[in-house]
Amino acid sequence: MERQSASSPDAGQERVMAAAKHIVKSLAVSKNAADDMMHFLSTFDPRLHPLSSPETGDEASDSGPDDAPGRGGDGEEEEEIAAAEEVIRRCNSSPSSSETIGMMDYLYAVDDAIAAAGHSARAAAAVHAAMPRLEEEVRSLLSSSPRRLSLSSDDVDEAATPSASPRHGTLSPDAAASVRGVADRMLRAGYGPELAQVYVSARRDALAESAALLGVEAVAIEEVIRMEWGVLDQKMRRWSHAVRAVVRTLLAGERLLCDEVFESDEELGHECFADVARGCVLQLLGFADAVAVSARATEKLYRTVGMYEALTDVQPDLEALFSGDGARGFFAGEVSSTVEQLGSTLRHTIEEFGHAIHGEASRKAVHGGEIHPMTRYVLNYCGLLAESHGTLDVVLGDAGVNDADEASTDGCAAASTPSARCIRELLTLLLYKMNDKSRLYDDAGLQNIFLMNNLYYVVQKVRESPPLRELLGDDWLRRHRGQIRQYETAYLRASWTAVLSTHLRRDDGAASRPPAGHKAAAPQGASAKGFNAAFQELYRAQTAWKVTDPQLREELRIAVSERLIPAYRAFLGQGSRHPARHVKCSLEDLENYMLDFFEGVPKFVRW
Known part of the structure; x- marks a missing residue:
């Protein structure tokens, strides 16, 4: 019977535990060293989990088979609590022990203490003692090696997205x-x-x-x-x-x-x-x-x-x-x-921008009737607004625009949106202001050149910008192109009517070819000299005028030539008794002189 009892599983387990404790007790030079050995042995067999120090091990072996490890009961739980308490104590008090035992073993000890804390004051105290270490571990982990996120200076113009995944944010x-x-x-x-x-x-x-x-x-x-x-x-x-x-x-x-x-x-x-x-x-x-x-x-x-x-x-x-x-x-x-707040700022900024256009009061004329800086600025501004028309429609709503009747005539559904009405109103304010600025020029012809330059620039910018063109509509473009033609006609009338009607006229007062079959009368010397003087002055002035757009500049030269060249040809065709004395400019010379007009560089004719 003794042999059978000694061979039972419980007896075998007791012998293993006893042998381990004997080895530890024999070799250990201190309680901490003994605990370290027990922990080392437990890595080979879970039954050797350090439930007690060598000193308590003897007591456990003397307490009878009911309290032996692996046999269950209060004794086993007390040993587990004691072991957990010891691991927690050692790790809390000694950094070297903490490194030896490791965080996972510490957590297992905490698990044992938590399991018994509900009915054991000793276990609850061990749990409480473990909390500072756990808090520090949480703090250390949450602050460790965050993945770097940044937007470089090159990224700010793009919809840059940091490289880190949203999963866990910057934590690994x-x-x-x-x-x-x-x-x-x-x-x-x-x-x-x-x-x-x-x-x-x-x-x-x-x-x-x-x-x-x-x-x-x-x-x-x-x-x-x-x-x-x-x-x-x-x-x-x-x-x-x-x-x-x-x-x-x-x-x-x-x-x-x-x-x-x-x-x-x-x-x-x-x-x-x-x-x-x-x-x-x-x-x-x-x-x-x-x-x-x-x-x-x-x-x-x-x-x-x-x-x-x-x-x-x-x-x-x-x-x-x-x-x-x-x-x-x-x-x-x-x-x-x-x-x-941002929406309110946008509304008030646009409103104040309109007030700034209306209240611009500089009295300095732009040299040569060129495009006014305000025109360029306002068009850039309106272009940016047009690109964000969806946002502006939300921000503006029905506030600050009073030209809904005009919107219905533009033949474009987008023309009735808040952003379209806002942009149209800003451009209307601009063109009114340019009309006021044109009065800074004494010459009526230059006034119309100035108006033509600025309106042509506006129309071109609207035509070239898909958002602006969509918002303002083709009817708006057609109306303002028609206005450009009106300014052109007004310029021709103001600058060339006097020359054509006064100096390049027939004896009967007409400024055209003589009727077919009639012999032309000789021109009056006074008319030839008058044309020379008038053209010299016009040439000096209008070479200094600046038409910025090459296409518009060429169109204006053609328009002038279509009126001046035929009249001058007819004038020369009437004959003259003293052409060398009074006629200083040939037809070819006149055509070449016209090529210098509207370049913004004053030139002079010396006859």
């Missing part, structure tokens, strides 16, 4: 899995608030660091107001791209990480994510608010449109990240407020 997948393992134990132990505090602190700092790499930084309103335009322009441009990256990569990744770490407590996870994201989101919105309330300079409009479009683009994504009526309502309200 391995680190995220480790955090979850530690967090699960803290949550099971009832230390959710402590976990939340550590988690929020670490991830809030990591998120702020990553957002800063994308160009998101805290800027006070006073700084924005004082900022030079070149610096502010760069910041506004970067913000428009960074807000998309922050919402769709950083915050989306943080939400996924939160969901994973707090899988067993979703409500706490939602609260933690809101706390992590709050500072970053408010910092993003703070810059946009500062831009919105700063001076509404016209040069800021295009960048403000970009910021408005970027924020409204990510608005649904941002609001969807938050759960719970409280958090979602808070962030939705903050975003909506900023969107409204």
Whole structure:
């Protein structure tokens, strides 16, 4: 019977445990060394898990078979608690022991303590003692080696997307899995608030660091107001791209990480994510608010449109990240407020731009009747507005435009949209202002050259810009091309009627060929000399006038030639008794002189 009993499984296990304890007790020079040996042996056989030190091992062996390891009962649990307590104590007190035992063994010890904490004060105390180490582990993992995100200076003109996947944000997948393992134990132990505090602190700092790499930084309103335009322009441009990256990569990744770490407590996870994201989101919105309330300079409009479009683009994504009526309502309200402020800024900036056009009061005429700088500026401005017409339709609504009746006559459905009416009104203000500017010129012919130059530029820019052409319509283009022809006619009348009717006339007063079959009378010397003087003056003046567009310049020369050359040919055809004395210019010379007109370089004819 003794032989059979000794051969039983329980007896064999007892002998293994006893032998192991004897070896450890014989070789160990200290209690810590003994514990280290027990831990080493346990890696070969789980039955050798260090349930006790050599000293307690003797006591365990003396306590009878009911309390022996592997036999169950209170004795076994007490040994497990004692072992867990010892591992926790050693790792907490000695960094070298912590390195020897390793984090996984520490977590197994915590598991044992948590399992018994509900009915053992000793186990509960061990769990409590383990929490600082677990908190530090969570903090270390959440702050370790974040993946770098950045937008280079070359990326700000493109819809740049950071390279990191939204999964886990800037945290590596391995680190995220480790955090979850530690967090699960803290949550099971009832230390959710402590976990939340550590988690929020670490991830809030990591998120702020990553957002800063994308160009998101805290800027006070006073700084924005004082900022030079070149610096502010760069910041506004970067913000428009960074807000998309922050919402769709950083915050989306943080939400996924939160969901994973707090899988067993979703409500706490939602609260933690809101706390992590709050500072970053408010910092993003703070810059946009500062831009919105700063001076509404016209040069800021295009960048403000970009910021408005970027924020409204990510608005649904941002609001969807938050759960719970409280958090979602808070962030939705903050975003909506900023969107409204940016929209209000856009409306007032456009309105003030119209006032600036109307109130422009410089009294300096542009040399040679060239295109006025204001015309170029306004057309560039309107072109940018046209490119964002969808956004402007939302922002403007029915505000600030009063020419709906004109819109119905343009033959284009887009012409009735708020953006189309806005652009049409700005161009109308511009053309009225150019009409006022034309009065700065004393010469009526130059007044019409100036008006022609500016209107032709407007029409060409509208024709060449698909968004502008679509918004204003072909009827608008036809009407204004007709106006250009009217300015041309007015120019010809103002500049050439006197020459044609006074100096290149027949004796009967007509400025055309003599009737067929009639002999022409000799021209009057006074008429020839008068034409010479008049043409010299016109040549001096109109070579200094500038018609910027080559096609328009050629059209004007042709229009002048069609009136002047036939009349001069007829004038010469009448004959003269003293052609050398009075006729200084041949027909060919006159045609060549015409090629110098409207080049903006004054020239002189010396006869």
